[in-house]
Amino acid sequence: MLTPWSFNLRHLAAVAAVVSRGSVSAAASTVHLTQPAVTQAIARVESLLELQLFERRTDGMTPLPPARALAARIERALALIGSHRVTTAQMRAFLAVADAGSYAAAAARTGLSQPTLHRALGDLALILRRPLVERRGRGIALTDPGRRTARAFRLARSELEAGLSEALGENRPGVARLTIGAMPLSRARVLPMALARFHAAHPDVEIVIVEGSHGELTEPLRDGSIDFMIGALREPPPGPDLVQRPLFHAGVIALARAGHPIAALAGDADAPTLPPLAALARYPWIVPSSGAPLRTGFEAMFRSAGLDPPIVPIECGSVMMIREILMQTDFLTLLAPDQVSVERQAGWLVSLGEPPGQFDRTIGITTRAQWRPSPAQADFIAQLDRAAAEPFA
Secondary structure (H helix, E strand, O other): OHHHHHHOOHHHHHHHHHHHOOOOHHHHHHOOOOHHHHHHHHHHHHHHHHOOOOEEEEEEEEHHHHHHHHHHHHHHHHHOOOOOOOOOOHHHHHHHHHHHOOOOHHHHHHOOOHHHHHHHHHHHHHHOOOEEEEOOOOOEEEEEHHHHHHHHHHHHHHHHHHHHHHHHHOOOOOOOOOEEEEEEEHOOOOOHHHHHHHHHHHOOOOOEEEOOOOOHHHHHHOOOOEEEEEOOOOOOOOOOOEEEEEEEEEEOOOEEEEOOOHHHHHOOOOOOOOOOOHHHHOEEEEEOOOHHHHHHHHHHHHHHHOOOOOOOEEEOOOHHHHHHHHOOOOOOEEOOOOHHHHHOOOOOEEEEEEOOOOOOOOEEEEEEOOOOHHHHHHHHHHHHHHHHHOOOO
């Protein structure tokens, strides 16, 4: 399977230079290679891709569409890497150590020896003229420059992966890959629906779902470890480097186990009326941690009625965990109706009605500000838009 680590970075730079300069001779001076070396570099990349990138003509080389797609991504990756002396082997070694947290763990993951990893990181630190790792007791940690370098390299890797996908198309297994960060509200209906439809249309695209809270997914998104995340949007936005786009709006209902003492106060099971807040405040609640939009609305709901918010002995955003706790205790919670549709149909949980206050949360997509989706990523987002536009029965 082709990955960015399959290629020589200078060979890729040569491809991008020929696309931008229009000839081998002009590209040679840009990438500091001889003309025969540039020609060999292009041939090597074409051989690995099993794809022709240029039309050879007497007056130069005309880039074909795959070369143009790949070159744009290569240029962005090279700008992030910041030095033409860095190699893909050094990038791979450094990211392996950064992700694993130690040379031993990185060696186990990659199959590279520890001396090879030490040498690669030492050479890389000399090339970039900055310390990348430091000793911490018996282990190691990234320095501040090391953390910035790791983020830049992860983003560069993402650009190269997208470039390979665009150059080759999505007809080769393992070429295209989506890594999606999924917050709780996206996992109930819209994301599964989009996943099913996308897979039917693109069976060879590999999809990885990384579940977590907004706080857990934001840094991997910034690093390029995930392509985009789906869930409740934040107000104010998380920063100028991230862009939020709405998909749909989601309200909430109060929930309890079937047979809960307070369920009788909700009245008609088909059209429940929320019991008095003073009665609800007498029970323990399970809601997300402070800072989450739902937690903020939960606390505001009681304070607006002149009540102290009830105790929250358990902070959690996992629907599966909340469901199990509610079914065995007198805890209460707030969730979107489509997050618990199966549990309510099975008679495990009952609605206590819609709470007062501002609980209409905007669910959407968060991406990096400079992110440019690959065709597969763009198609998946189109499926998300389609699923979000369909009414929930």
